[in-house]
Amino acid sequence: MRRRTLVGVLLAAAAVPSVAACQSENGTGAAAGTGAGPSASPSATPPSFTVTPAAAAVDVRPDAPVTVAVADGKLTDVTVTAPDGTPVPGALDAAGTTWSSQAPLTVATAYTVHAVAAGSSGASATHDSTLTTLTPGATAFPAVAPLSGREVGVGMPVIVTFDSPVAKDRRRVVEQNLHVTVTPAPVAGSWSWQSDSKVEYRPEQYWPAHSQVHVDIDLGAVEVAPGVWGKTRDIDFTIGSAMVSTVDIAAHTLTVTRDGQVVKTIPVTLGQSGSGGKFVTRSGTKVIMSLEASRQMNSETTGIGQNDPNYYNVNVKYALRVTNSGEFLHAAPWSASSQGRANVSHGCTGMSTEDAKWMYDNSKVGDVVVYTGSDRGIEPGNGFTVWNETYQQWQQGSALSA
Template identity: 75%
Template sequence: MENSTYVQVRRRTIVAAVLAGVALPFGLTACQSDADSGAAGKPSASGTPSAPPATITVTPADLTGDVRPDAPVTVTAAGGKLTDVTVTAADGTPLAGAVDAAGTTWTSSAALAPATAYAVHAVATNTAGSAATRDSTLTTLTPTETAFPAVAPLAGSEVGVGMPVIVTFDAPVAKDKRSVVEQNMTVTGSPNPVAGSWNWRSDTKVEFRPEQYWPAHSTVHVGLALGAIEVAPGVWGKSRDIDFTIGSAMLSTVDIGAHTLTVTRDGEVLKTIPVTLGQSGSGGQFVTRSGTKVIMSLEKSREMNSETTGIGQDDPRYYNLDVKYAMRLTNSGEFLHAAPWSVASQGRANVSHGCTGMSTENAQWMFQNSKVGDVVTYTGSDRGIEPGNGFNVWNETYDQWRQGSALTA
């Protein structure tokens, strides 16, 4: 039998050693093993299991470098909260995004650029305050087909208050893509905002006009954020930024019956010019169209050949003239221009083939005081201007115009 005194001393020693945290010989260790702690983590020095590290997942996972530019980037933390997320393009441009209210998911708020590599850096902290880091990369696809948007007016140009913004794509835009294309095309006026709408003229052309004429002496910014937009299956857009200015408000009125052209600038009448307009007869072929027209181009000299209107050389009405100071108003061939051969009729009778003719002196003055985008409104004939015949955006009410928007439809 073991000595009772020795047993009591030995038990007190074991208890004291455990309470003091002293390591005991192998035969006297505690029963629980490290394997039993499982997901709770290793015991801390105080005996409390530590929290497992946070894990970070980045989506999309880049395996082949074909990430779609319109794919959102998400960074998600499990077992902790995100404390830092940066997604940066190779040129150092950061990708905008934000973490949700729970602090566990970051989502990009801007589109990716095509054919671009991005570096993702994320840090998440678990409940014990330990940080975990994740670094990864992703690369967006390189489009094999693109639709380039040509824009009028040109960057840096000065135009009149009636000039529309015209975007012409060199590849068709699918009908079901028009709304997302519009959402990524912005037109901003300065110093004051301008309300306006796009109108699809075809599958390659879309035009913007403000509700009313542009404010004179202002600036306009056109932003086309289309690089991440698939405008048709397998066809991606191109991004562009265009800035132009609006000059003085040149608003002219032509009274076809009175044979006069009245020119105003910023509300002040500058000049009233005697003119001749389209003659009657010939089935109304030469009657000048009524409606609001916009100057499309200015040419100091232009050849005008009646064969372009169907009048051949064997017709007594045939002409082929070198015309001075020509200002185009329609696609169909209406111009303001010098017509020295008809001075006797100017202010008295309409004898032209549809153009607005005036003396060389008056045409030169008009030419020197006009710019692309200036407005010329014609009244007095029963022949209206056809849709799409020139920069013809002011012959509909604004509500009618808006019906051509994919967003309104």
Template identity: 50%
Template sequence: MRTVGRLVTSLMLAVLVLSGCTDGGGVKNPVKAVAPKDPLTIETNVDNGASSVPVDTLVTVDGFDGQLSDVSLASQDGKTKVPGDIRGVRWTAQQFLEPGTSYVLTAAGTGDDGKKVTSTTRFTTKALSLDEQTYPAVAPLQGETVGVGMPVIVSFDLPVKDRAAFEKRMKVTAQPATVGGWYWLSDNTAHWRPKSYWKPGTKVSVDLALNSVPAGDGIYGQQDQRVDFTVGRSVVSIVDTKRHRMTVKIDGKARRTIPVSTGDASHRSRNGTKLVMEKHESIDMDAATTGVDSDDPNYYNLKGVKYALRVTNSGEFLHAAPWSAASQGNANVSHGCVGMSTANAGWLFSQSKRGDVVRYVGSPRRLEPANGWTDWNVSWSDWLEGSALQGEDPAA
């Protein structure tokens, strides 16, 4: 009985094994069905055929169910190309757009299904008048060699209300690296200066990525700017109004002490640190430009004044003054300018450049803020408070 039972059990197991390897139709090892892969879908944040697209639009392209491989954005005439980069599934433009311009956006990639897809989007940006664009003028000039006190000056012809948005895109880099910062004198003017005087030989680059950046009140930046300049040797002059002497130091060494005459008791030369703003080998000096009427006994109109270096907006110069030779080194008889012999003025003129430092001491009259490039009369802590970012990370 045990033998028969074992035989029956073995036959039953064999039947079960055979049943597990076949189905009713006799098909062996069925393959599970795989869902089909999706094609690439391309989406942009600008509609095809759109008009009056805001110029401060950063164009983006997204690729879903695949990978973007190539994106280009250019004006229809091909003259303007907008750079961008792909991160993950998104391409993002690195610049804003030009006003009143027709653009062609082309994107291509491969879907998860292995098939290539290309998309073309055409659109036009909103036109802007000159009254809706602010132009950034920069000093120093491209390639200029300047003095150790020279600030970077950006002047806007229309006011910038959103100073922070602009300052984030206004970069100054130097070699060797130099600590410095921006200070807004007004909505139309911003200065960047180092914490201390520039090191002679420093190479400086100014990059203003302001094209189409919103300035506020419906105004936009008119264009980007790039200016490179070099800091020359150190020329620092000290004008002692009490002793009627000016000491000129070049690279830290006193090179010449010059007898001078400065402003008289009614027209004191202003105390403080000034910078050479302009150089004129010859210039006419008319007191009317400083608000003195021609009927005033203090009126003057001097033709062809030689070797003039402007240091204030109000009209203070260092220049040749042969008419006051007897007073130079002895008395102050000018209307505020520093007068010296023609020979000394010619020598100083030959040594000077924009941004050279001229420090006045001994006068009871103080230099007014912004009467010239008065940056070095502001403490570093106060200077930092003039930034629109106030310690905020510019990259944020």
């Protein structure tokens, strides 16, 4: 019995060192890993990024926004850069955790994305990636009148004609990316769709004389029809003096004003009556479309053949076109005896060669010629006819008016 007791004591004494080996350094006796005492400091969690479009994305739509978001931190620097170093504008949200682009991208362009974030625990992280925008399979080129650098009259509309139709449901976004700026003072104006490939702009009133106009066609990132993208263009032109003429068809006179002052009154002859009224000069507000020092006028282009008594084929001097259908102001020396007295033309405004040359020398594309005194009105689209509607009527053709 004593032997068994001694063995038990010895065994208990031998067990003491192993128990001490499991004690903490402060002697509390808590075993490591039990969580009963102070734990080690956790490792810092670095910020993590979510970038849209994803890294190495290709065929990215240029109208798709670029976003950089961070978790476990805040963004301190974000740049999205084109190959030439041009940055894409963007902004951080109030929390400083999401950056979003604020301008469209350019098609067929590779961009680099660089972002830096500071973590809440002191850690930081950097992200670098690339994305490439799509290359359009088809584009719609916008031809613009007037051309850049031209001086035009106060009645000249801005005409944008696309070589590919614009989808009806895309007209609104197209208009939102067509910008007209007038200096030195802004004026109200509106676009109006004339067809699925043509949109025209006019101010509420005639352009201010001696002003500058800038047209920004920012359609490079606009899909104008399924799979068809626009183009970007900038046009600058000048408005010259305010040349506004009035033709009184019944009185056979043309009165010319420049910047509000009458500068010349010219006796004229207009379209004759009879023949079913097809030669009567149209009333309405017309705009000079072109100036030609000479022009061959052949009635066959208007459907009057050589066997018709009204047939003509003559070269005229100083021709100023005002309609698509063939109305001009021009020299007509053969009708000198009727000028100021009777209407004997086939619809044109005839005058002496001297007066026609004066008009040619002093006029420009975009000058206004208002015709009054006949019951035949100008048809919409028969020339630059934008001033034959009220401004409210004109605005109804805008996709933004809905």
